[in-house]
Each structure stands twice: as C-alpha cells, then as structure tokens.
Amino acid sequence: MKAILAKVCCFFKYLLFIFAFALTLLGVIMTYKRLDKNLVESIYIFIPFLLVFIALICDLFIKSGKGVRKNLLMQLTSCLVFIVIILIGVRAKFDTNMLLYYKYGISYNPLYFSDNLSFILSMLYFLFFAHIFLFVKELVESKGKKKEVVNS
Amino acid sequence: MILNLKLRLVINLKKVFCDFLSLLASSLLGLCLLISGFLIFINLYHYDYISYDSKINYSDYYNVSTFQKNIDSAFDKVQSVDINSVSVNNRTVANSVRNIIIDSINDLKKSKIYTSVGEQNVDFKTVYDYNVELLSNYSYNTLFYIPYSVELQVRDYSFAKSFDEVSSSFESTKSYIDLVSNYLRNRLLSNSDYIYTTDITRMTIFNELSDSLALVTNNYVRLSNEILKLADWYVSSFGGVR
Structure with missing residues (x-):
C-alpha cells in the first residue's frame, strides 16, 4: 500500500512541479512587466526551482534515487509543496475578491504573490536539501552493502 | 581480529551517519509540511472570508x-x-x-x-x-x-x-x-x-x-x-x- 501510494505521488509530483513552475513564471512575468524590470533580475526566484528540477531528474536516473522514490514522506511533502505553490499562483491570478487585483490594472495580484514568494522559495530549498541528504544516505548505504557482500 | 573490529566500527559510523542524514532530511520535510499545511489552511480560510457576500x-x-x-x-x-x-x-x-x-x-x-x-x-x-x-x-x-x-x-x-x-x-x-x-x-x-x-x-x-x-x-x-x-x-x- 505504502509503495503504491509513493509511486502515485511520485508520478503526480512531476506533473505538479510543471504547473507550479508555470504559475510562478507567470507571476514573475506579470510583476516584472508592470514594474518595467528586467527579467534577468528575477533569477534568484528560479534558482531553487532549478535545484529541485535537478533533484527530480536525479530521482529518475541515478540508482540511489530509487530509495528516495520509495520514501513516502518525501513524495507526499513534495506533492503538498507543489500544490501550495499552484494554489498561490491560481489565487493571485483568479481570485477577484482580493481588491488589489483591480488596483494595478493587470488582472493579477502581484502583492499577494510577492507576499508568498518567500514561503515558496524556502520550501523549495528545504525540499532540495532533503533530497540531497536522502541521496547521500542512499549512496552511503548502498556502498556499505556492497562492501559487506564482498567481505562475506 | 583488529581488522574485523575496524570494519565493524566503520559500519557503525556509517550507520550513525546515515541515521543523521535521515534525521536531517525528515526535519526539513517536517518544516515543509508545517509551512505548506499552514499556507493551505490559511488560504482556504482567507478565501472563504473575503468571498463572503x-x-x-x-x-x-x-x-x-x-x-x-x-x-x-x-x-x-x-x-x-x-x-x-x-x-x-x-x-x-x-x-x-x-x-x-x-x-x-x-x-x-x-x-x-x-x-x-x-x-x-x-x-x-x-x-x-x-x-x-x-x-x-x-x-x-x-x-x-x-x-x-x-x-x-x-x-x-x-x-x-x-x-x-x-x-x-x-x-x-x-x-x-x-x-x-x-x-x-x-x-x-x-x-x-x-x-x-x-x-x-x-x-x-x-x-x-x-x-x-x-x-x-x-x-x-x-x-x-x-x-x-x-x-x-x-x-x-x-x-x-x-
């Protein structure tokens, strides 16, 4: 049951990541366009996305990633984090009850988005470092097992 | 005998290191769960409050x-x-x-x-x-x-x-x-x-x-x-x- 749940979450994780990234990109483009700022300045927002993306790719292609893929806590947390990012992106774009939505005349609420940006970035960094720790753990454990097999 | 002891020590150290890494990863994931849970609940409540008519x-x-x-x-x-x-x-x-x-x-x-x-x-x-x-x-x-x-x-x-x-x-x-x-x-x-x-x-x-x-x-x-x-x-x- 646990393994099936982890597999399902693992599949959705990739899908949710794409949506979360797209909505964040939309938010950044809308906000920076309004302020006439150069998009290059927003690079710090995308660094954690890039790091998590690399970690997700490593999940798929590196052998020690198999252990991470089976970790139910990791899969559930990843899904939840991406769901929250999507929720924030969707509310910033479509929640017309927030009156700042009308104030800037861009059919977007950049203030709500930027208020939540720090949460988004910190969660992504946490997720990336958790991935790294689990990778290293799996790597060390797999090497230990190999040595034990050789010694025996 | 000494070699065997050394090997056991290394294995134990590795186990402690792995447990430590696992603990770190779980702590970070716990923090993520905490923040995302807070954000989900506060967003749902906030949406409900401001969409009130x-x-x-x-x-x-x-x-x-x-x-x-x-x-x-x-x-x-x-x-x-x-x-x-x-x-x-x-x-x-x-x-x-x-x-x-x-x-x-x-x-x-x-x-x-x-x-x-x-x-x-x-x-x-x-x-x-x-x-x-x-x-x-x-x-x-x-x-x-x-x-x-x-x-x-x-x-x-x-x-x-x-x-x-x-x-x-x-x-x-x-x-x-x-x-x-x-x-x-x-x-x-x-x-x-x-x-x-x-x-x-x-x-x-x-x-x-x-x-x-x-x-x-x-x-x-x-x-x-x-x-x-x-x-x-x-x-x-x-x-x-x-």
Missing part, C-alpha cells in the same frame, strides 16, 4: 433609502422654484445656480448606490466600488465644484453672505468624507493580506463587510444632506415652496 434589500437599508430620499427631495425643492417669479435682476443667477444644482443631482442619480434597488448581493468589491466612486467622482464634482461655482455666480449679490454658511458646511463635509473614504479604501485594499482575517476582534465582534457598507453609505448620506442644505438655501434665496 450578504443579501441586502436596498429598499429597507436605512442609509441608502435616506440618500435616495434626500436627493429626490433636493431635486423637487429646486424644481419648485419658478424662475419667472424671481425678480428680473436675480433671474440669470437663479437660473445658472439652478442648472449647477440640477446637473450635480442628475450626476448623483447616476451613482451606483442611487440606482441600487431591491434585494442584491453585496460583497467587498461592491463596497469598494461605492467608495471609489464617491472618492474619485463626487468628492470633487459635488463637494468641491458646487460651492466653488455657485460662489462665483452669487458673489456680487446680497445672498452671497448666506451662502458662506453652506459653503463652509460643504468644505467640512468634504474633508470628513475624504478622510473616512481614504481610510476605508486602504482598509479594503488590504484584504489580500492574511492579517485581514486574523484580527480576532474583527472576526468575533463585528462583520467587516457590513461595517464597511455602513461607513460608505453614511458618507453618501452626508453628501446628500449637503445637497439638501444647498436646495434649502436656493429656495430661501430665490423663493418657492420649502
């Missing part, structure tokens, strides 16, 4: 009906003055002042709050629109423009003195309405913030929506009272049925 019957709503009655009454009073019965010397000024008042009353009759009749859903956006209309349109077009332009017309006549009282009343009402409307606009605009919903006193002892609606409609009533005062002054200055 209430059905209001405008015909029974005291402030709105008072505003509508005042405007209609002011219109009738100004219309009751027969320009032909005004002395020839004052006829031109009576006509131009009447036009100024009628124009502004017609402008107020086009306002969203005047045209609201029957039972309607009122949400934060509706209250915000009423407030913005008052602040950006009527605060200038009515409360500033009317006394200024009427004063220009009557300054050379005997009733200029009596108009001073009306004019100063307009001025003080304008400053009050601007103050309250600006406060209300800032308050309403801050509804994107979670703090908007976590203020305990506001959640428990009063309803933000009905409070904002009462404030904005009260401003409209104050505005209409000034128009009524102006109509009374017009009638007393140029004759007609008070």
